[in-house]
Amino acid sequence: MHHHHQRRTAVAAGILLTAALGVAVPASAAPQSRQAPATALVVNARWGGHCSYDRIVIDVRGKLPPVTVKPVKELRYDPSGKKVPLAGKYFLEIKLSPAAAHNDAGQSVYRGPKLVKINLPALKGLALTGDFEGVVGFGAAFNSKPVYSTFKLHSPERFVLDVRHANRCA
Incomplete structure (x- = not known):
């Protein structure tokens, strides 16, 4: 029973990590108006x-x-x-x-x-x-x-x- 609970915690942590990454990616690809143009x-x-x-x-x-x-x-x-x-x-x-x-x-x-x-x-x-x-x-x-x-x-x-x-x- 104890073993099963640990795995569920790891899965939940994995979901949180994925969600956090999902938020981080668009931020870096945000509008470049303040930065120099790519080209x-x-x-x-x-x-x-x-x-x-x-x-x-x-x-x-x-x-x-x-x-x-x-x-x-x-x-x-x-x-x-x-x-x-x-x-x-x-x-x-x-x-x-x-x-x-x-x-x-x-x-x-x-x-x-x-x-x-x-x-x-x-x-x-x-x-x-x-x-x-x-x-x-x-x-x-x-x-x-x-x-x-x-x-x-x-x-x-x-x-x-x-x-x-x-x-x-x-």
Whole structure:
């Protein structure tokens, strides 16, 4: 008789534990409004001319994803493959992934320029080239071969690309 009672207590404890876990799981999957979004959201792109470099800044909400920058012969839109109408002799393709420029409802969160001619010493144009399957792409246009460096800044999260040119302030 005593043995039977112990087993019933263990079963009851098991039910309590399951109930407690059942409550704990949705709490962790609660709305993420206060936290950073699960996917990095690309919200803006800016640029500026400085004495010896032109700078592109890409603003991200959430954790900054890996970013690749590579020289390409021409800029193409993703996924259409259409040519990006930016004049230049040299182009850099900037890709952030995993990232999106739209929210879960499919609305754009990107507030920056989609296609803009720029008249800085090095930087001649900037385009948003894609927001597709977890990759947000930008293209930058130059008349001379870009010599660049990149880095990341935090709080707020942003990716920076500096392209050198002759010092205009000296």
